[in-house]
Amino acid sequence: MTRVFDFLLYVFAWLCGLILVGAFGTFMVFLLTQGLPALGFDLIFGGTAIGDALLLKRVVSDGLLPAIIGTLLLIFLALVTALPFGLGAGIYLAEYAGKRSKSFFSLIFDLLAGVPSIVIGLFGFSLTIYLHKRFTFLTPCLLISALALALLVLPYLIRSTQTALEELPTTLRLTSAALGADQATTIRFVLLPQAAAGIFSGIILAIGRAAEDTAVIMLTGVVVSAGIPRSLFNSYEALPFYIYYMASQFSNQQELQQGFGAALILLSLCALLFTLAWLIRKKVTARLLYHHH
C-alpha cells in the first residue's frame, strides 16, 4: 500500500513537471519559430530610412516604431507619476506608521493591488468622461493612460519600498541613532541608500507591469494607428495593444508576421526587465546575508 502510494506520488509529481515545462516549452518554441523570421529592421521601421525615422523627419507607417515609442513613453510617464507616491507611502508605512494605521493602509493597498487592471482602465475612462464636461479638449489620450498605469503599479512600488526598508538590520537604525542622527536624517542618509537596490528591483518589476498591460490602455486612449504622439493629449500606439489588435484583425500574412514579431519584442523587453530585477534582488540578498562580516 505504502509503496503504491509512493509510486503514484512520484508519477504524479513528475507528470506535473513534465506538463508544465512541456506546455511552456511548446508555447515558446511556437512563438520563436513564428516570430524570429519577422525580426529585422523592416519590422520596426517599415520602409522608412532608419535615420529619418529616428529623427522624426518621416512618419513610419507600416513599422513598429510608433508602438515601441508609445510603450516607452507610457512607461516613463507612468513611472514618473507613480514614483513619488510609491516611495513616499512605502517610507511612511515602513518608518512612521503606527501599528494600527499601518495595518489599515496596507489593507487598502492590498485592495488596490487586487483590483483587476480593466477596472483601473474603467476608472481612467470614467475620469475622462467626468473631466470632459469641464475641459472639452480632454479625450482619452497618452496622459490619461499614463495616469491610470501609474495607479496600477503604485501598490507594487509601495510594497517593494516598504519591504526593502523593513528588511534592513535593526543594528543599522541603532547605530545611526547612537551617532545622534534623528529619524529623517537616518532615512535619508542611512536607510534609503542601503535599501536602494531593493527599491530599484521593485521599480523594474513595476516597469515590466506597465509595459505589458493591455487592459488599462485599451480603455484610455491607445489606437492602432496614430504615429508618434505629438503631445500628452494625443492618442498613441503601444506594443501590447498592437499584438491584441493583430490577433483578430490581421488582413494578410505580412501583418500576422508583424504581430508575431511584436510579441517577440514585447516578450524580450519583459524578459530583460525581469532578469535585471532578479540580478539586483540576488545582489541584495547576498549583501543582507553576509552583512556581518
Next chain:
Amino acid sequence: MTKIWGKRVFSSSLLDSRFLFLAATVVGVLLTLSIFAFMVMLGLPLFSVHSLTLLLTQAWAPDQGLYGVFPFICGTCAIVSLSLLIAFPLSLGNAILIHLLAPRRLARFLHQVVKMMTGVPTVIYGFVGIFFLVPLVREWFSRGSGMCILSAALLLALLISPTMILVFLESFSAIPATHLRALEALGGTRRQKLLHVILPGARTGIITGLLLALGRALGDTMIALMVAGNATAQPESLLDSVRTLTAHIALVMAADFDSIEFKTIFACGIILYLWTAVLTLSLRCLHFNYAKSSHDQSL
C-alpha cells in the same frame, strides 16, 4: 519593528518629510476608494431604471430590452473554476517535485523556469493561444470554433500556475527544519514527511496561493477576451464560447455613452471590485488567524 526614536525631537525637516510621506499615503488610499466611488456614481443611473436583481439575473439581449450580466458572471465562474481545477493539482505537483523529489540541479532549473513564467505578458499568452491552442482544440473536438471555455481555462491555468507554485514553495520552505529532522530521526519516510509535516504545515500557504491565483484569474482580461469567443449566450458546455465580466467591459466601450448597454460595464466593474475585495479581505483574515495561532503555539 522596534521603535528607536520613541520621543521625537521637534525639528522642522522631520515634520516636513513626515507630512509629505503621509500625504503620499493618503493620496494612494483616496484613489483606491475613488475607483469604487466613480463606478457607483456613473453606474447609478442604471439602477434607477433597471433593478439590481434583474441586472444580476437576466440574460443579455439588448434588442429585447434585456440588460442582465448573468451570462457574463457564469462565463467568468466557468473559466475561473476550470482553470483553478487544472492549475491547482498541477501547481501542487510541481511544488512537491521542486521541493522534495527532483535532484537539486533540476529543481533549481525548474524553479527558475517557473519564475521566468511569471514575467510573460498575458497578451502574448492570448496571441499564441489564438494561433496555436485554439486550432488544436477545434481539431480535437471537431466542434465549434475552438474559442471556448476550455481553451481560455487552459491558457489561464498556464498563467496562474507560476504564482501558485512560488507561494507553495515559499510555504514549504518555511516549515521549521527541526520538525523535518525530528521526523527523519524517527525513521520517517519521504511520503510521511510530505503528508504529515509539509502539507499540514503549509496549509495556510496553500490556501493563500489558491486565493491569489483565483484573484489573478478573475481579473484577467486579455486571455478571455482573445480566446473565449465572447458570445453573450448562457454557456452550456465547456466547448461553448463565453464572455467574461472583464471582457464585457472591454467590448462595450464602443457603444453610445448614454445607453443602458454602456452603463452595464459599471455594474461589471463594481462586481469585479467587490469580488477581489472579498478575496483580499479573506487573505487578510487567514493570515491574521495564522499569526495568532502560531503565536499561541509558541507560548
